[in-house]
């Protein structure tokens with residue numbers, strides 16, 4: 206596998222990552238750049254176009270000019286072109302996975318699995334070109350047909366985070382384009398090369414110039430102008446609740462459609478009748494894989510008192526054996542940047558001062574192998590007050606808190622006592638408890654006897670409460686985000702009216 210240490214990363218992407226504007230690679234208009242670091246070792250790996258409002262506005266203007274011709278193609282033809290993009294991504298899956306691994310510090314194997322997920326999403330969405338269904342309805346008037354058709358919105362503004370970068374790109378670009386929109390994608394500042402290589406693949410596959418534009422840069426400099434631009438008809442944002450709230454307010458002011466896919470503080474309940482071995486396996490995966498940087502990771506482990514001590518000791522013991530690093534046989538990588546690491550460390554420290562007990566972890570890894578990277582030790586905490594900042598705030602890292610409850614209704618109450626409502630999981634052998642939980646937990650996704658993460662490309666994903674604003678992406682439901690419905694009435698015998 207090509208790694209940075211081999212000095213071969215120069216072949217994976219240019220040393221200065223440009224924007225993709227109307228089919229051309231363009232530096233920021235100002236010529237400014239910022240540095241991107243490898244989270245696994247803290248070394249600079251490239252410099253990135255630091256785009257600002259002028260770059261974003263240019264991208265939107267060219268996207269707007271390109272959109273009518275794209276929308277004129279039949280949805281089936283658009284699907285064929287997007288199929289070619291997905292096949293192009295598949296053909297370069299190993300190269301893309303190397304880029305994802307280098308930019309995020311995750312292992313090549315998990316980057317490859319993520320890339321394959323992006324391909325699957327692309328193929329599914331390309332097929333939607335043959336199924337861009339409206340609805341044929343009955344009419345109350347004789348000799349009249351009533352139906353709905355889907356229409357493109359115009360320019361889609363797409364804003365993504367860095368945690369699963371190639372999946373995040375695919376999750377937004379394919380559904381936006383199949384519906385006949387053009388798009389401006391604001392890449393995550395921590396994963397610029399992944400967005401760049403997707404732009405290159407789309408271009409090579411024959412996507413018409415200007416249909417997909419990729420703008421690099423920081424959120425407030427390159428992303429905010431996209432949200433404010435009156436020519437952007439739909440904004441789809443995945444990221445933190447704090448930023449999503451600001452985006453919702455600005456888009457709301459100009460009545461733009463906005464889909465917000467936000468944070469989570471996801472509960473995983475372990476009942477007294479659970480298969481504890483299976484539950485422990487899924488707790489570790491849900492809390493620590495991808496270094497806990499999943500909107501769907503489990504950060505609140507709610508355990509019945511009858512099995513609490515046994516289960517706690519079991520997961521602490523297993524956590525001790527986890528290996529941190531970027532290799533395929535490591536269990537978790539670094540977090541994405543130094544700032545993120547510091548924010549988590551200080552939150553854990555504040556909670557400790559208020560009486561929370563750190564069972565394991567709670568610190569940065571500073572041994573010679575890890576000290577230059579952004580590594581947080583996998584961390585388990587108990588005794589945190591359910592109303593503590595630690596219990597209520599998403600940390601987006603490998604940190605989980607344990608809560609002791611007496612029974613099912615107490616577990617459900619703690620699970621639901623959160624500002625968030627993204628995913629939730631229960632481990633039980635009782636069908637009754639499983640069904641009760643899936644019905645009553647306040648979440649967009651409910652899982653039985655597995656992990657809190659693992660959504661599939663054809664399924665609608667999203668959260669309730671502060672985890673989103675009600676839209677679901679991807680799945681067929683994503684078509685509702687990226688298209689407008691129009692009612693059409695046809696009188697087939699006007700003389701009869």
Ligand code: NAD
Pocket residue numbers: 364365366367368391392393394422423424425427428429432443444445446448449451452466467468469499500501599601627667672
């Ligand atoms: P973030 O909100 O800081 O940034 C996300 C993106 O928004 C980045 O591209 C950033 O540049 C941009 N941005 C920041 N400020 C902006 C502004 N004012 N205007 C426009 N764009 C702006 O989030 P993050 O820390 O990079 O990512 C982690 C968050 O993403 C977590 O909260 C996680 O739960 C969430 N997430 C949610 C889902 C989901 O599907 N619900 C999936 C993955 C991640």
